Amino acid sequence: MKHEFKTNINCGGCVAAVTPHLNGEKAITNWKVDTQNPQKVLTVETDDLNADQVCALVQKAGFKAEALS
Numbered sequence: 001m002k003h004e005f006k007t008n009i010n011c012g013g014c015v016a017a018v019t020p021h022l023n024g025e026k027a028i029t030n031w032k033v034d035t036q037n038p039q040k041v042l043t044v045e046t047d048d049l050n051a052d053q054v055c056a057l058v059q060k061a062g063f064k065a066e067a068l069s
Contacts (some may be wrong), residue, residue, distance in 0.1 A: 001020045001045070001046060001047065002043060002044070002045050003043070003044045003046070003049075003051050003054055003067065004041055004042070004043050004044075004052075004053065004067070004068045005041065005042065005044070005051070005055065005058070005065040005066060005067055005068060006041065006065070006066045006068055007033065007038040007039075007040045007041070007042045007058060007063055007064060007065045007066075008040060008063055009033045009035070009040050009042060009058075009063050010035055010040050011035060012035075014033075014035075015033055015051065017061055017062065017063075018033075018058060018061040018063055019063040020056075020061075021057050021058070021060055022025075022044070022057060022058075022061075025046075025049070025051045025057055027046050027047065027048035028044055028045070028046045028049065029045045029046060029047065030044075030045040031043065031044045031045065031064070035059040041067075041068070042058065042065060051067040055067065
């Protein structure tokens, strides 16, 4: 399942800060942040996590994430 989120992850340093949190979650198979997109879209592929759980991981890293419909 693929989830997309509007975030405030807007640079390489931000991506580096969130990487250990997302890479450390075994349920996430792939993720990326499009920092060129005005909404800084985070795309997460996972079989087990719902959007709220992914948002919680991003928030734990110190960033905001809002699910895109």
